[in-house]
Amino acid sequence: MTRAAVLRALDGPLAVEELILNPLGPTQVRVRLAAAGVCHSDLSLADGTLRQQFPAVLGHEGAGTVVEVGADVTTVAVGDHVVLNWSPPCRSCWFCEAGEPYLCVRADDARAVPFARDSSGADVFAGLGTGAFATETVVGAHACIPVPADLPLEEAALLGCAVLTGVGAVTNAARVRPGQSVVVIGLGGVGLAALQGARIAGAGTIVAVDPAPAKEDLARRMGATHFLPPSEKLAKEIRALTGGRGADHAIECVGRAETIRAAWSATRRGGTATVVGLGSSKDQLSLSALEVAYFARTLVGCMYGSTDPAVDVPILLDHYRAGRLDLSALVTDHVGLGDLDEAFVRVREGRGARTLVRF
Ligand code: APR
Ligand code: ZN
Helix, strand or coil: CEEEEEECCCCCCEEEEEEEECCCCCCEEEEEEEEEEECHHHHHHHCCCCCCCCCEECCCEEEEEEEEECCCCCCCCCCCEEEECCCCCCCCCHHHHCCCHHHCCCCCHHHHCCCEECCCCCEEEEHHHCCCCECEEEEEHHHEEEECCCCCHHHHHHHHHHHHHHHHHHHHHCCCCCCCCEEEECCCHHHHHHHHHHHHCCCCCEEEECCCCCHHHHHHHHCCCEEECCCCCHHHHHHHHCCCCCEEEEEECCCCHHHHHHHHHHEEEEEEEEECCCCCCCCCCCCCCCHHHHHCCEEEECCHHHCCHHHHHHHHHHHHHCCCCCCHHHEEEEECHHHHHHHHHHHHCCCCCEEEEEC
16 A cells, blocks of 8 residues: 555646555565655656656655565665666666666666556556655666665655756766866756756856746855856856856756757857756757857757766765765755645746655
């Protein structure tokens, strides 16, 4: 039995229901959630921007304790603290073997299989295969990243999406070097983590861009040296802060053609725009045939921060322990499972950083 926030249809309300979890398969694990962050991708799954089968339990940024393991599970044991991984690599497909586990072709498999049944016996699906807006969930063992027991689970949850994605985009995809200039566009949990990634990478000028003035304080706490609202003049303002050239790197953390375009225009000749935001397939980006070669810029798409959670979570934990990564600063609100609608409104309006559901 699990208590979960169930979304019955696109744009529907979230209603807390009791569900019956499906029996564990031999390679599955049952996790009792301690905390789950609300990410923009949850909104995108709820409004149809990203594909989702319904009824669904969303939530893919969770951490908790293993309470049951299938017969063949060797990687985690009952009592272990784990962070959920919403794109678990199979370790055997072409991409995994090529060292790109964030592109694993089997990472979506768990999304197509129901993880629970409702009181009428109907199948219920886990958003991004994790279903973390529930007191308990069932996932594959490879979707569980063990973390040390002394790491608060509320902070650990953030590693599962915002931090792996945002910090990874800067360190693994963009590969920002010390002294370089970085622009981060969009300051939700992902963008704020990207700012911290820029600070960790030793970036020089770090420009944070967001329409919400209230984000400035948060951005500066994460390492931003400048804060600008989006505008027609943004590229010009950034050139003024970067020796007249434009930034070495821009990290787009919104997921719209307009902001991808802004990231591209913010970079110098030869610079790199890294796109983290997951937007709509209908939102078309336009670049002129002249500018691509002429400015010799690079446009990089980045899934899940181009990370391998098995490698990158321990690195992030080192940063955390050394005081370089501030996880608690990323959390600005807490809600109970019954108040997720309120949290979704906050994400839609671009307020705060992360809202955490506490169980
Ligand atoms: N320019 C800059 N920032 C913008 C703009 C704009 N034109 N429009 C919106 N924003 C800001 C919002 O004010 C908000 O602070 O982008 C931020 C987005 O934050 P969240 O909605 O909290 O999104 P987050 O969870 O951080 O995810 C960002 O990464 O993983 C993907 O699907 C996810 O596309 C989403 C992106
Ligand atoms: Zn997410």
